[in-house]
Each structure stands twice: as C-alpha cells, then as structure tokens.
Amino acid sequence: METSSHPEALKFLVYTSEAITRFYEDDLEQLLVLARQHNHSAGISGILLYKSNRFIQFLEGPPAAVDALIDRISRDPRHTNVRVVLEELTLERQFDDWSMGYQVSKDNSEQLPEGFRDSFADIEAAPDAFTTGRAAKELALWFKVKSARTAQAAA
Numbered sequence: 001m002e003t004s005s006h007p008e009a010l011k012f013l014v015y016t017s018e019a020i021t022r023f024y025e026d027d028l029e030q031l032l033v034l035a036r037q038h039n040h041s042a043g044i045s046g047i048l049l050y051k052s053n054r055f056i057q058f059l060e061g062p063p064a065a066v067d068a069l070i071d072r073i074s075r076d077p078r079h080t081n082v083r084v085v086l087e088e089l090t091l092e093r094q095f096d097d098w099s100m101g102y103q104v105s106k107d108n109s110e111q112l113p114e115g116f117r118d119s120f121a122d123i124e125a126a127p128d129a130f131t132t133g134r135a136a137k138e139l140a141l142w143f144k145v146k147s148a149r150t151a152q153a154a155a
Helices: 025-042 063-075 119-125 129-154
Strands: 010-019 045-051 054-061 079-090 101-104
Touching: 010 063, 025 063, 045 129, 054 063, 054 101, 054 129, 063 079, 119 129
Parallel strands: 045 101
Antiparallel strands: 010 054, 010 079, 045 054
C-alpha cells in the first residue's frame, strides 16, 4: 500500500532448504493451501519450487512480513539447512499474480546437453553471492515466462 507519492519498498528474498522427509504431491498441495492463506493475508507473493527433496522459495512483500515468515520457516521442523541466497529491496513484485505459485521439478539424473544449465543446482552450488543472485533471478524469470506461455496455450 502506498502512504505517499512514493511506493513502499518490498523485500525480495530467496532461500533454499532440504526436506527432512520426501514431500509427495499431496503433501505439497497441503503446504501450498496453508502458505497461500497466510501469505495472502500478510501481503506476500512468490513461488515455491521442489526437486530432489530440496526447496527453493522466492518470497516478496512488506519487509517485516517477509522477515517474520523466513524466521518461521527457519524454525519449521519439516526441513533443514535453510539458507538465504538472495535478499534485496525492490519497488516492484516479480510474482504479483500469485499469492504462492509452485512447481514440482522433475528429478532428472540425465546429463544436461552442452550449453544448458541447471539454475536450481546453480543456486545451491554458487561460490559467491553475485553468482547465487544471478542464478536465482534467472530461475525466477524462467518460471515467469513458462507460466505465461502455459497460460497463453490454455487460452
């Protein structure tokens, strides 16, 4: 919400974590229902990705609400090794259409063709904050473009 002629800053945060036990599609759907309810009321939007018992979540919203949520997530016993890989202030949402979108990535053990990268793996293995941030932003853009294409194809 704006209280002046200038928009309020939003926090954009990306974290990774490891699930303690495997999440099946029903588990993820239940998690998503609860996350959407909470996040909508807190003004938080984003996406949740799950692959190979790992989560990557993009959160954006009022800084205090995002800080409270990442604190709660860090204490959640369903996962471990919570690591914030990107945290910055922004004036514009990347995922304004979703209170929480999610994508289950296929577990693909095949080698990627030459010239392709696995941004999911890049985020976790990045040697520095710049590389991690770039990989997270690329993955966010990929997800946004893929969702737009899927919506166009369904129309």
